[in-house]
Amino acid sequence: MSSSRRNRFEIWAEVLEFCLRAKRTQTWLLRETRLKTSAIKETLQFLLSRNLIEELNEDNSTKYHTTSRGEEVLKRFYTLVNDYFDLK
């Protein structure tokens, strides 16, 4: 799946979801999201600037983790999808 086919909401939510479960490195995210390096950097930058993820230095590497603010955003995303599927 090429990154050009993906929309911004998918990329943001995907990164938030991955970083929610555990602290992730940029390399891990790059592999899992299958994005270009420039695209993942841009996404991380955007999410950091909005205080939705935090940068942590652990074991000589930089890791990213979803903040409680990011959790709220993701929860809203889930609720939106959930509500939609509850409508009959």
Add this chain to the structure above:
Amino acid sequence: MEKTENKENGLIRSQKSLYIKFKKINGLFKLHLSSLALLFLLGFAYVILWTYLVFTGQTVPELSRIYGLFGTIVTILMTSALFILIIQIGIQIIFYGLFILRGNRSLKQNKEEKTPRNALYDGIVPYITNFYAFFNRYSKQKTTLAIRVKFFLLFNFFSGFFVIFLFTRILDTGSANDLINISMVIIFLLLLFFWMMSLMTSFKIQKEIVRWEKLFPKLEEWAQEFEQVSLENSKPFDEEAP
């Protein structure tokens, strides 16, 4: 602290609910794919059986019996059409198969973390992403994915009808070989069963796709809202929304 726990539980609940829903949708796609694959194999078996009976002289096509050479030509055309129908079912198998492959990967639970802090799954958004990519890939301005799936539904209906009609043409010819006679009846019944199953699942899938078609613009709105969240504003996201 209690508030944070509730928030996290809410997140887990939402994830769990979506995970169950997506598993169900994925199951529907898998059921449809299985019925198509079996229909494909049975259709193929039918063509081989039909060709074998004609070429070994165990049966004479009814049209040939009545109209001679003209009837034979029509029979050859009908059998060729059946081949095209089988190929078309094969295309549908690839179409749904690729989607299911990616969907399965997304819904596979990641067990690498022993005790997840506040999330059970991390394949929910990738599943939506997969659906969205599938949706975009096959949605053109005039032919949307919903129209394409509707076409497949109609196609499956008519092709199945055609196959069953053709099958009844040889079912009453009565071969001398009992094994062939029994096989024909079994294939016919199985064909009928999987054809009906594929129609039912196809109908449900079409309804599901229409639902997703309506959901994607809402997610776009979510993204717009998301983009407007400012760094200075420290209020929770849901309080910022109008």
